[in-house]
Amino acid sequence: MTDSATVAGSPTTSGTGFVLRARHVLTMGAPGHVRDGAVAVVDGRIAAVGDHDDVRARFADLPVLGDGGGILIPGLVSCHGHFSEGLVTGIGETHTLWEWFVHVVEPIEDALTREMAYVGTLLKATELALSGVTTAADMFCSAPGATPITPGVVTALDEVGLRGDVSFGPSDLPHDRPLRHILAEHEALAQAAAGSRRTRFRVGLATVPASSDALLDATRSLLAEVPRLHVHLHEVREEVTASRTSRRASSIEFAADLGLLDAQTVAAHCVWLSDADIALLRRHDVAVAHCPVSNMILASGVCQVPRLLRERVPVGLGVDGAASNDSQNMLETIKAAALLQKVHHQQADIISAPAVLRMATLGGAQALGLADTVGSLEVGKAADLVLLAEASPSMAFVHDPYQAVVYCAGPRDIAGVWVDGERIVADARILTTDIAAVLPRARALASDLATRAGLHSELAGVPSSDH
Ligand SMILES: [Zn+2]
Incomplete structure (x- = not known):
């Protein structure tokens, strides 16, 4: 400096x-x-x-x-989020990840519409922009039906004016989801991104344990065409246990064996890592999207950020979804990234402000393979x-x-x-969108979504007239 x-x-x-x-x-x-x-x-x-x-x-x-x-x-660059959760904030505070997934995420995945994708993204992309984000990587998670809904994300990102790196994050275990619908959703999102002014498409996969062999094969085929992957890896210990039980390897080991990590990969979380996992991340140049706020809300654990940085694994920061963070405030995520490491290590100098701001800017750009374009104030x-x-x-x-x-x-x-x-x-x-006009529409859709997804049992203690 x-x-x-x-x-x-x-x-x-x-x-x-x-x-x-x-x-x-x-x-x-x-x-x-x-x-x-x-x-x-x-x-x-x-x-x-x-x-x-x-x-x-x-x-x-x-x-x-x-x-x-x-x-x-x-x-600022947010490397991981879910606009699919744009209408579901402030619910399910008592759940850990897998409980939360069953009680909150799965029900909304079946109930989302393209209009909800569009309005939810308008809302949350605006919140990101208001906290200094200019590039947002997203993984939209929904149950694909006959009509794709993810193009609504691209429309909204273009309207707000953010730079997007968008993916659809499918799963087909334990609930069977037709592969043709999954592929149609990827295709529709890719086409929408191709027509966008600032958003590009990336292949997504929710998690390795929630994917059938057929889905993993199809993902590998897609990566041959678009060699960029967005995936969750080792967010909670249960994932590692499930993968070792069913496939005799950690998700990282299994994905590496399949060749999935040969793509330019951004992996959300990476909280529960063995020495072998870290070696594989480094060998495949996999970037970690560290999401400290959702890791704390869901009691998932603490990502070994100082060690990953020491071992030259690229690390960016992500706000994560609006349902597992509850805000999309990137400045809050930046502060939480510093605080979490300090209290976890009980060492005030374990991470510095410049190092954290670097993860939120150039580190995030590198994690997304966009460092030639954004992430620092440099000529060109x-x-x-x-x-x-x-x-x-x-x-x-x-x-x-x-x-x-x-x-x-x-x-x-x-x-x-x-x-x-x-x-x-x-x-x-925000200058680009009339957010005041969006709010009542978002309110009505959020209420409709909560009703259709049966989320009212999650709102313990709140009279039904209040939601
Ligand atoms: Zn996520």
Whole structure:
């Protein structure tokens, strides 16, 4: 890290753009921390980053945004979530993962519609954007029927303006689900993503133990066409036990043997790992999407993040689904990632604020295979930017900008979010979608979904008139 930097990048100012100035610029790449820095954006890409006066001189014809205060960071990357849970928050707090899956997730998987996929994603993509997320990786989990519903996710992501990495996460055990419906859902999502401005498709698989041999074979065939995989691995100890019982290998060992991990793989959780599992993750360059909030809510365990980082396993952060986190606040996830390791190890310096912010930016981009495009403020990358203001009691002053972002900032401090140079958030308000109009529609659909899925027994103590 340095306190100042010369300007990198071309002086060309053709095209439209702006200069964004801040008291602290955290590039998360070279040169690191720049005081009174700026980023020049031309045609949606970063054209220069460095000292403000130098950037300003070289891009004199561009307008300057920002009052010179605040902290500028790369757009945050959430590596794991489920927009399929967009209408199911604040339910099932007493369950561990497998109980929660049976009582909450499975019932909604059968009841979801394309409209619910669209509105739930509008809601949660907006919540992500308002917490500084510019790239969201998602695994939509639903019971596929005759008509695919996942294209609703892509429509909503395009509307909000987020960069998406979307997958459908099927399972067919213990409940049989027709493979032709599963394949049709993958295909429909892939086609929708192909027509999207910022979202791409990835092959998804819910878990290895919940997949039949036929589904695993079909997944391998899909990966031959699209070599990117999103999967849950070793979230809870029960998964490892189930896999060892039925297939005589851990899920990671079994998936590696099948060749699934030869794809560019982002694996959610990886909480319960043996030495052999970690060696396989490293050998196959599998990236871990660490989701500390859902791991705590579901009492799943503590991911060995410091060890994984030491052993050079790529680690990004994910908010996880709206039903197992209950919020989609990425700043909360960032803080929780630091706190969980500190209290687990009872060691305050086990992980640093720069290391945690790196996982939420460049680490996440690397986990998704997108590090050439996003994750740091470097010339040539997409202008995915977040400006945090020094305008609230929590951010009135900044001693250390990394610690201010990780421990002090909240969504109300977000003055601006840009994706490809397009501003989608201003002063903690979403600009791209009329979210006030979405709320009543979401309320009605959430109530309908809870009724159709029979979730009211999960709302212990709440009079039925209240939901
Ligand atoms: Zn998940």
